[in-house]
Amino acid sequence: MHIRPILSSLRKHKIAALLIVLEIAFSCAVVCNALFLIDQRLERMQRPSGAAEQQIVQVRIRSVARNDDSAALTREDLDALRRIPGVSNASAINQPLFGTTVTFSGISLSADQQRSTLRATNYMGDMQLLDTLGLTLVAGRRFHPDEFLDYARLQDPNDTGTLPSVIVSQALAQRLFPDGTALGRTIHVFGEHRIVGIVQRLVQPRDFGTPADYQDAMLLPVNMPYTSGTYLLRVNDPAQREAVLQQARKVLLAHGPRRMIQDKGTMTAEQARAHYYRNDRAMAWLLVGVCAMLLLITALGIVGLASFWVQQRTKQIGVRRALGATRGQVLRYFQLENFLLASAGIGLGMLLAYAANLYLMSAYELPRLPLWYLPVGALALWLLGQLAVLGPARRATRVAPAVATRSA
Amino acid sequence: MFGYYCKLALHSFGRNRLLTALMVLAIAVGIGASMTTLTVFHVLAADPIPGKSAQLFYVEMNVYPDEKYEPGATEPLQLTRRDAEALLRDKRGDRQAMMSAGGVTVVPARAEQTPFSVEARYTSADFFPMFAVPMRYGHAWTAEDDGRRARIAVISRHLNEQVFGDIDSVGKDLQIGDTVLRIVGVTEDWSMNPRFYDMTNETYADSEDVFVPFSTSRDLELGSRGTMDCWGDSPNGPTGENAPCLWIQYWVELGDAGRQADYRAYLESYARQQHDAGRFSHPADNRLSDVMTWLDRNHAVPADVRLQLWLALVFLGICLLNTVGLMLAKFMRHGGEIGVRRALGASRRAIFAQHLVEAGMIGAAGGTLGLLFAWIGLWLVRRQPADYAGLAHMDGSMLLGTLVLALVSSLLAGALPAWQAMRVQTALQLKSQ
Numbered sequence: 001m002h003i004r005p006i007l008s009s010l011r012k013h014k015i016a017a018l019l020i021v022l023e024i025a026f027s028c029a030v031v032c033n034a035l036f037l038i039d040q041r042l043e044r045m046q047r048p049s050g051a052a053e054q055q056i057v058q059v060r061i062r063s064v065a066r067n068d069d070s071a072a073l074t075r076e077d078l079d080a081l082r083r084i085p086g087v088s089n090a091s092a093i094n095q096p097l098f099g100t101t102v103t104f105s106g107i108s109l110s111a112d113q114q115r116s117t118l119r120a121t122n123y124m125g126d127m128q129l130l131d132t133l134g135l136t137l138v139a140g141r142r143f144h145p146d147e148f149l150d151y152a153r154l155q156d157p158n159d160t161g162t163l164p165s166v167i168v169s170q171a172l173a174q175r176l177f178p179d180g181t182a183l184g185r186t187i188h189v190f191g192e193h194r195i196v197g198i199v200q201r202l203v204q205p206r207d208f209g210t211p212a213d214y215q216d217a218m219l220l221p222v223n224m225p226y227t228s229g230t231y232l233l234r235v236n237d238p239a240q241r242e243a244v245l246q247q248a249r250k251v252l253l254a255h256g257p258r259r260m261i262q263d264k265g266t267m268t269a270e271q272a273r274a275h276y277y278r279n280d281r282a283m284a285w286l287l288v289g290v291c292a293m294l295l296l297i298t299a300l301g302i303v304g305l306a307s308f309w310v311q312q313r314t315k316q317i318g319v320r321r322a323l324g325a326t327r328g329q330v331l332r333y334f335q336l337e338n339f340l341l342a343s344a345g346i347g348l349g350m351l352l353a354y355a356a357n358l359y360l361m362s363a364y365e366l367p368r369l370p371l372w373y374l375p376v377g378a379l380a381l382w383l384l385g386q387l388a389v390l391g392p393a394r395r396a397t398r399v400a401p402a403v404a405t406r407s408a
Numbered sequence: 409m410f411g412y413y414c415k416l417a418l419h420s421f422g423r424n425r426l427l428t429a430l431m432v433l434a435i436a437v438g439i440g441a442s443m444t445t446l447t448v449f450h451v452l453a454a455d456p457i458p459g460k461s462a463q464l465f466y467v468e469m470n471v472y473p474d475e476k477y478e479p480g481a482t483e484p485l486q487l488t489r490r491d492a493e494a495l496l497r498d499k500r501g502d503r504q505a506m507m508s509a510g511g512v513t514v515v516p517a518r519a520e521q522t523p524f525s526v527e528a529r530y531t532s533a534d535f536f537p538m539f540a541v542p543m544r545y546g547h548a549w550t551a552e553d554d555g556r557r558a559r560i561a562v563i564s565r566h567l568n569e570q571v572f573g574d575i576d577s578v579g580k581d582l583q584i585g586d587t588v589l590r591i592v593g594v595t596e597d598w599s600m601n602p603r604f605y606d607m608t609n610e611t612y613a614d615s616e617d618v619f620v621p622f623s624t625s626r627d628l629e630l631g632s633r634g635t636m637d638c639w640g641d642s643p644n645g646p647t648g649e650n651a652p653c654l655w656i657q658y659w660v661e662l663g664d665a666g667r668q669a670d671y672r673a674y675l676e677s678y679a680r681q682q683h684d685a686g687r688f689s690h691p692a693d694n695r696l697s698d699v700m701t702w703l704d705r706n707h708a709v710p711a712d713v714r715l716q717l718w719l720a721l722v723f724l725g726i727c728l729l730n731t732v733g734l735m736l737a738k739f740m741r742h743g744g745e746i747g748v749r750r751a752l753g754a755s756r757r758a759i760f761a762q763h764l765v766e767a768g769m770i771g772a773a774g775g776t777l778g779l780l781f782a783w784i785g786l787w788l789v790r791r792q793p794a795d796y797a798g799l800a801h802m803d804g805s806m807l808l809g810t811l812v813l814a815l816v817s818s819l820l821a822g823a824l825p826a827w828q829a830m831r832v833q834t835a836l837q838l839k840s841q
Contacts, residue, residue: 015828016740019733026726030719037715064513064523065586114475157641260513260523278793283712290719293437294726300430301730307427308737364711 006337013309017341020305024345024381027298029352032377033360034287036369041284045277047214049097050169050201052134053269054238058096059231059248060265064258070225071150073256077226078126080251081233086244089132089234092224094124094151095205096232097269098276102205107176107218108188118213120172121204122189124151124222124229130167130199132234135219138170140183140197143221150223154190163220166193169202171215193220207276230265241268295380299388306334306392317396318403327397334393335386342385346378353377409758410765417766424738428770431731435774435818438727440781443802443810445713445720447782448789450806451799452612452709456600457539460661461699463502464538465668467495467658469679470693476639477690482705484637484654486608489647491682492656496532500674501660502667503538507531508656509609509633510625512618515583516571526567526617527633529606530625536562536593538661539605544568546578546593549621553592557623561589567617568594582618587628589620601799604699606657607706608635612796660696672696710796728821731770736825739763746832756830763826764819771818779810 010017061077063070074092081090095101106116123129130142143165153161166187173182173195186194202217231252235244245268249261267275274281310317317330357369421428455461469487470477487495492506510528535541536548544565553560561582568577568591581588595615602611620630632647632655642651662668672694679692697705739746746759754762782802789800802810 013737013740015824016733016736019729019736023726023729023733026722026729030722030726034719062513062525064515155645157643258523260525262525275793279710279712282792282794283716286716287719290441290723293441294723297434297437297727297730300434301733304427304430304734305737308734308741312741360715364715 003336003340006333006340009313010337010340016305020301020341021345021348023298023301024342024385025348025352027294028346028349028377028381029356030294031291031380032349032353032369032373033356034291035377036357036373037360037366038284038287040366041280041287044207045273045280045284047203047207047211048201049203049273050133050135050199051097051269052234053097053273055134055235055241056097056132056269057233057235057241057245057248058099058265058267058269058272059233059245059252060262061226061231061252061259062262063227063256064260068257070227071152071223074224074226077231077252077255078128080255081231081248084233084244084247084251086236086240087233088236089128091125091129091132091232092226092229093129093132093232094222094224094229095121096230096265096272097203097205098272099205099230099265105189109176111188111192113188118175118216120168120213120216120218123202123217123219124224125219125232126223127221129219129232132232133202134234135202136200137167137197138200140167140195142197143167148221148223151225151228154222162191163193163222165196165221167197167199167219168195169215169217170198170200172218173198175216189218190220241270295384298381299384302338302385302388303391306338306389307395310334310392310396313396314399314403315406317399318401318406321399321401322404330397330399331393334389334396338385338389338393339382342382346381349381350374350378409761413762413765414769416762417769420738420742420766421769427734427738431734431770432773432777434727434730434734435771435814435821436777436781438724439775439778439810439814439817440785442720442724443778443782443806443813444785444789445716446809447786447802447806448713448796448800449709449717451801452602452713452796455700456602456604456703457699460540463661463663464699465501465660465662465671465696466699466702467660467675468695468697469675470690471679471682471687472690473639473652473687474689477688477693479690479693485706486635486637486654487656487658488652488654489656490650491678492658493649495658495660495678498674498678500671502663503534503661504659505532505535505538506622506656506658507535507605508622509606509616510620510630511633512584512620512630514567514571514618515585517581517583518571521571527609527613528618528620528625528630529616530620530622530630530632532622534661535619535659538659539600541598542596544594544596545576546591549592554621554623557627558621559587559589559624560592560621562593562595562619563591564595564615564617565597566614584618584620584628584630589624595619601796602703602708604703604708605659606634607702607708608657609633610795611706611708612794612799668696710794713796724817728817731774731818732821732824735767735770735822736828739825739829740832743829743832746829750832759832760826760830763829764822767822767826768815768819771815771822774818775811775814778814779807782810 078090081087095103103122104119105122106119108116127145147165149161149163153159176182177185182195183198186192203214204217207214233244233248235241253259360366361368468485469491470484471488471491472484496504496506508530510530511525512528513523513525515523532554533549533551548562549560563582577591577594580591582591599615603613634655636646636653636655638646638653640652642648646653660671662671675694676692679694683692786800786802790797
């Protein structure tokens with residue numbers, strides 16, 4: 001099939017052709033970038049935390065009055081929680097994953113260092129915390145029982161108690177000691193701590209969006225009182241999580257002074273994650289909706305314009321049919337025409353997509369659009385164009401050669 | 409003539425019902441999407457305290473020790489308790505208040521009600537007149553109350569109704585944890601969205617339920633919330649008197665440019681004093697931001713909302729391109745009729761007007777339907793989990809804006825096709841028939 005007759009026919013409809021090309025171009029640009037944004041959000045929402053999230057539930061409880069011995073009460077609470085059927089471990093942690101609290105501390109490599117090397121989040125918890133979270137130790141050891149300090153003593157500037165050891169995430173170990181010698185080295189946070197263990201993965205409670213420091217996390221051997229922390233429970237069977245939560249509420253309220261469960265801090269880890277990423281999920285769905293609408297509008301535009309052209313060229317088609325053109329040739333004429341328009345649109349659209357991505361990179365700190373998005377977007381729009389033009393083009397094939405003999 | 413053009417347009421719509429519906433739908437979807445996001449943006453970018461926003465200033469002062477100091481850094485965003493208390497003592501603004509967020513446990517007097525946690529704000533007396541907090545019962549506390557660490561509180565109407573029912577509870581006791589505060593005032597429904605006075609906590613949320621004098625809150629050691637940035641230990645913990653911790657927000661009201669200049673000079677001299685006293689050796693680094701500047705610097709409008717706005721505008725553009733293309737094709741399809749009308753004496757201007765009327769009618773229909781879509785869109789936004797979702801309501805100006813946007817965009821979309829229709833060569837069209 002020759003392209004020239006198509007081009008000369010399009011030249012007669014320059015503006016309409018240009019408009020459809022522009023529409024395809026903008027759709028291509030938006031769809032490419034939107035798909036990329038969706039992918040970014042999904043990646044964020046699925047970042048693993050390194051913890052056994054499917055088995056963890058959390059309960060936050062606070063006392064009404066202040067006059068209780070919270071450290072002793074916490075020990076009793078933990079004993080009671082560990083006795084709940086189906087619970088394998090229970091701990092008090094200073095900041096749960098995906099919670100509202102987050103603590104950062106500067107890490108220095110020597111005591112006299114003026115500026116800290118980097119800031120990492122510090123988790124504090126008791127003996128069972130490593131198992132409650134389900135972290136994987138890849139080097140070194142767990143904390144020894146004699147290394148734990150009560151939180152109250154840590155807070156008291158006159159207290160002489162120290163934290164001799166720390167466990168860090170593999171990523172943090174690598175950042176602090178790029179030569180791979182982290183185990184056994186000392187760092188300075190709340191005094192001097194020796195790195196006694198390295199866990200495969202541990203992340204910050206909040207995901208601020210940069211994957212680079214999301215894993216800057218360490219674990220300190222501190223017994224948290226419930227008043228400054230949250231109870232974490234590891235449940236053997238994920239199906240039992242809700243039941244265990246109910247039981248935990250009951251057990252805690254039945255015990256000790258007048259206290260109240262804080263609903264905002266009481267849920268499964270899975271719910272906490274879903275809540276934390278709720279805006280990302282909403283945005284991803286919104287983008288999906290926009291893409292779908294956009295493609296629909298563009299397809300309808302192509303259908304509309306092609307139908308008009310078919311109507312307009314009825315006589316022309318009749319003449320061609322009379323002169324011996326097959327139905328297939330008429331069909332291919334419109335398909336090729338659409339392909340040319342779509343190609344022009346896609347070509348322009350890729351430039352626009354790239355420009356839009358440059359803007360997004362500067363305004364929203366988005367990474368560069370991976371190049372493979374462009375052919376995928378192009379393919380999608382080519383397919384869309386061909387599907388959209390099929391209806392009108394088939395109508396064109398039904399034009400009888402006899403039309404050529406009729407006047408208008 | 410207008411009536412006749414409308415009739416012609418209706419006739420034309422009748423001939424291509426599906427296509428006309430498609431054009432109307434495309435405009436409506438574009439208008440609906442862009443008005444939904446524009447409304448959300450309009451609500452979030454609005455001035456939370458119109459009339460006063462240019463006179464209220466947030467005070468920042470970089471008192472980091474030298475090893476934490478970075479020239480030109482945007483942090484620290486808060487003050488230490490020590491500096492805030494010093495500024496408050498000096499009273500160099502028309503009004504001024506220091507504040508921080510907290511959480512307290514309310515123990516209702518009625519035994520059948522269980523205790524619950526509420527958000528609190530620990531602040532000083534000027535907070536209420538400065539932010540024009542409306543009072544339902546009683547009144548705010550005074551600077552004397554601040555000075556003598558009075559055991560008093562102002563509570564929200566919401567909390568008042570929850571604990572006491574909607575009665576004048578001034579003079580009654582409110583149990584907070586294990587202490588008792590006397591209620592001196594109940595605020596009217598009052599919400600500042602965005603909650604500009606403290607950007608370290610949730611930006612879009614209801615105002616606090618309990619307000620307590622800052623001095624009292626320290627006496628009672630009530631729990632604090634929000635960002636706490638420390639660079640050392642202190643004997644009484646991070647909220648102690650001289651703790652090297654940043655956790656206080658400080659606002660000052662300055663009536664005119666002269667007062668503002670004076671205040672800047674005062675901050676400068678205060679920082680110099682601190683420098684000379686040996687707290688730090690870096691130069692004074694203060695900032696005074698009015699409400700809108702402060703909101704802007706803290707990105708009060710979420711980045712996602714800005715992105716959605718851009719997306720919706722591009723979307724509208726694509727919908728319009730679509731409509732222009734279809735309208736053009738349609739008008740050109742009827743080139744023969746235009747030729748006949750021209751031959752019968754219609755002027756080019758009349759042809760243009762006729763087609764613009766047709767385009768305008770499509771636009772009006774699209775705009776009306778778009779308004780419905782925007783209304784549905786906002787309803788969907790309100791069901792979103794975002795903090796600001798509940799605020800997404802259309803007001804009068806946005807309603808008017810929607811209709812104007814619809815009409816303008818459809819006329820713009822119609823202008824090119826109508827122009828092309830006007831330029832149809834009469835003779836050529838007639839000949840080809």
